[in-house]
Amino acid sequence: MAGHENEIDQISGTETTGHEWDGIKELNTPLPRWWLWTFYATIIFSLVYVVLYPAIPLINGATQGVLGWSSRALLREEIAEAEAANADKLEAMRTLELSEIAADAELRQFAINAGNAAFKVNCVQCHGAGAAGSPGYPNLNDDEWIWGGDLEAIHLTIVHGIRYVNDDDSRISDMPAFGADELLAPDEISDTAWYVLSLSGQDADAAAAGRGETLYVDNCAACHGEAGEGVRDLGAPALNDAIWLYGGDHTQIVSQINAPSHGVMPGWQGRLADETVKALAVYVHALGGGE
């Protein structure tokens, strides 16, 4: 950089800034005056903005601005607008029967979307984000329903829960602990488990299964049915299919006969709005296994 003497560029006749890089000098071409006005206008704009909108940070918050604008108020407004726009659908969800909701394609889709959102908040902790469950927590996508898989049955389960102590209408199934309470001897339990395996057509020790059949008829068929088809009114799962809540190999079945695990599902009545529970029922029913 060279000195600062006021040098006039010969070709353009414009003063240079006095800066020089490798022989290239910078012209000090004046800005157009309207450009300067534009700059002043932006300053005025910023002052107006500071007065109208939240702008200056303070120790506790910031200046509020005379318009009282806030992004949270805006969000509240937008949510209220969205709810108002859906008011008729929400009202229909409250008043109509589940079968009526499911019959109206538009309302059904609305319920599925609402149910999906509610499921993500309230149900995924146990049943998983895809409703695929895990050992002890039923998969809601499949076609096996311990307590029934039509709309009303699913709705009833969500409303009152299962083995939920805070709801008197909650349904309970309580399989005896055949081993822990010494109702059956360990070898009898093993034989019964082999027979249960044979019910669903899996490879089983034929001799043991034969011994187990009598034990099954005496101890298990009352709830699980003669052929292991299950009894939904009692909440007794089917044993003759490919779906096992607590695992389907011999060891896991023995374990369940010995000292059964029992899951608890909370009832959602009173904790979620009626229309939300209905939406959940429609959503779960539409996952692919609804009856």
Add this chain to the structure above:
Amino acid sequence: MQQEIEHAGVAAVNSGARASGELPLYAARKKVFPKRTEGNFRRFKWIVMAITLGIYYLTPWLRWDRGEHAPDQAILIDIANRRFYVFFIEIWPQEFFFVAGLLVMAGVGLFLITSVVGRAWCGYTCPQTVWTDLFLVVERFIEGDRNARIRLDKGPWTFDKLRKRVSKHILFILISVATGGAWIFYFADAPTLAYEFATLQAPFVAYGTVAVLTGTTYFLGAILREQVCIYMCPWPRIQAAMLDESSLVVTYNDWRGEPRTRGTKKAAADGRIAGDCVDCNACVAVCPTGIDIRDGQQMECITCALCIDACDNIMDKLGRERGLISYATLSDYSHNMREATDPDTGAIDPGRMRGADGKFDDHVRHFDWKIMARPRTLIYTFMWSMIGVGLLVALLARDRLEVNVQHDRNPVFVQLSDGGIRNGYTVKVLNMIPEPRVIFLSLEGLPGATMVVDGIDQPAGRSFAIPVEPDKLRALRVFVSQPPGYVEPGSADFSFVVEDKQSFELDVYDANFNAPEN
């Protein structure tokens, strides 16, 4: 004859610094009062103005029958429904590359035009130029031509001045409103929107858009004018890279104009050399950016060629050849300059270019049209055409029936009670014509598998008839189940096929079916 030539007392707006020694920090704008001129280029510009303004204002009102299920506006950018209609072509959002391709073609076309004829875009077709020209017509109509406008501008505020200024700006604003108003008709049915707009029923965004565009048209076209080209637009800066020595640009031919001389008779009597330029400043007076083309090629020059018309008129009056200012290439100009320069004195002597009869002789090199086809322009032309051909082929080959499939990821498969496996899919059937259709969705491959489609009341099967609304995408929840005995561990390939059995259009999506690994 020289007595008829009016010498305009005008200096180029960008020459001020040369004269004054003291520089202000901020420069006030030097007012430009372009004088009306006539000639071939002016006529051409009128025609271009009529065509471009005509296209802009009339296009939305062209109708095009697409049947009852689609709008009948020839060109419509339907943002709400995400459709773009151009005559017989309907573009869906995923086909927007057609528009991108056209923009690329426009870019390459601009390079091509600029490398051949310089800033023709700036001089003739740029909206800034066209609208400024239009506003100048209004200004001349109200206030008169250059000298009258200067007088009016300098004169005191009388009632007459006030009346002229107010009526001028009212007309400016009316034009601006019409400009902003025309824009919105590209985005909605024009007659409907015009009626709604007039009866105050149009959406707020329509009024907002018109207001903003009215403002920009008024401020950019009526107020700022050449300041936009000089200070705001990047193209004048880029042009230096786009021009080469074979590009035609508006050129003052020093080799026949210099030394410029006002009193040619006196100069002849004194024995001095006199060029063709009589220094009448007609070229400066007509310039819409207020520059002096005789200072050479400049960033401010939009090559509108009005100085050529102005100078040609003067040359006609003087009985000299036209073309003192002309479209010329740098290489021709440099050649002629070399020829005209006296090697001994280094001064320009136009006499060297003329034969004994006083006419220009072989020393003068004229523009050779063949230079237009040079590697650079050929490459641009080739690129431009290839993109065009590519777009055309893509347009002719594009599907109007498509299927897209999303495989459920959670869960990837569901164990069914009978031992079978089920997979869930979201199948999107795209009916891209404005007619309702029944599309057949079927499974191909995956032995034993059947599907059910949510919302279609039909028992499990391998083929479903799906009614799809005109010009709509229909998203379906599809559950595909494979019974035990057929299930292969891991992933199996199969296809969803959509078919229009009337038009035989077909689209296939290769999907996979997941089962447990063991």
